[in-house]
Amino acid sequence: MHLADILFTQGFGTRRVCAGLIEQGLVGVYRDGSVQADVAYAQSAPDLQTEGLRFQVQGVDWAYHARAYVLLNKPAGYECSHKPGAWPSVYTLLPSALRLRPNKNAIQGVQAVGRLDQDTTGALLLSDDGQFIHRLSSPKHHVPKLYQVICKHPVDATQVAKLLDGVVLDDSPKPVRAAACAQTGELALDLTLTEGKYHQVKRMLAAVGNRVEGLHRARIGSLDLGGLPSGQWRWLSAPELAMLHTGQVAQG
Ligand code: URA
Numbered sequence: 213m214h215l216a217d218i219l220f221t222q223g224f225g226t227r228r229v230c231a232g233l234i235e236q237g238l239v240g241v242y243r244d245g246s247v248q249a250d251v252a253y254a255q256s257a258p259d260l261q262t263e264g265l266r267f268q269v270q271g272v273d274w275a276y277h278a279r280a281y282v283l284l285n286k287p288a289g290y291e292c293s294h295k296p297g298a299w300p301s302v303y304t305l306l307p308s309a310l311r312l313r314p315n316k317n318a319i320q321g322v323q324a325v326g327r328l329d330q331d332t333t334g335a336l337l338l339s340d341d342g343q344f345i346h347r348l349s350s351p352k353h354h355v356p357k358l359y360q361v362i363c364k365h366p367v368d369a370t371q372v373a374k375l376l377d378g379v380v381l382d383d384s385p386k387p388v389r390a391a392a393c394a395q396t397g398e399l400a401l402d403l404t405l406t407e408g409k410y411h412q413v414k415r416m417l418a419a420v421g422n423r424v425e426g427l428h429r430a431r432i433g434s435l436d437l438g439g440l441p442s443g444q445w446r447w448l449s450a451p452e453l454a455m456l457h458t459g460q461v462a463q464g
Pocket of ligand 1: 327413
């Protein structure tokens, strides 16, 4: 691929815009940490190897990624929608290159893998790989997701037992059960779910006579936020991605 084509795939604008950025000297090309000596070569090479390629585009550092797989620590007060109602969109927390990556599908840029409510915080995956999004969102995939729940009323052993045994929600004849549930404080519990029904945690807690006051998704499979600050994102590492791809994730 030509340099302009590569930049295009990374979301830096149309091929023409990318060619213009290169012409104006606004693109630095790096490989494995060092400045590539001859940017003119990179510009004219008909088939530049993308492996290990990094750019600086108008001051923005960017590592080449054939596909985007990122983890966002979602803050409260953001909607997981491109067209949010009352709250800003989570997509505004991402750099424009991730939002504008060209995509074969109709929708441009990365998309959230499932949704978190506006007031829910924590781990949210986003990708431009439609198959990956589909597979991870599928009820058959069963990736365990760990939610830290703060309740309005004290949690008791009966509630925990009911959450583990299964509760009936209005949109499903079959009871839905938590894969794991542990009380972690008077008002707090850790709940692991392998499905992703609409408002599932809130509806499950309501079904056992409690109410969710705070909800944080701490882990997806064995992927946790580590020290990622609220509102920040990072690329997934190759082993993290492999775990999610194969479904070989530790139970949360
Ligand atoms: N369950 C909910 O009720 N809300 C979320 O955001 C996620 C899971």
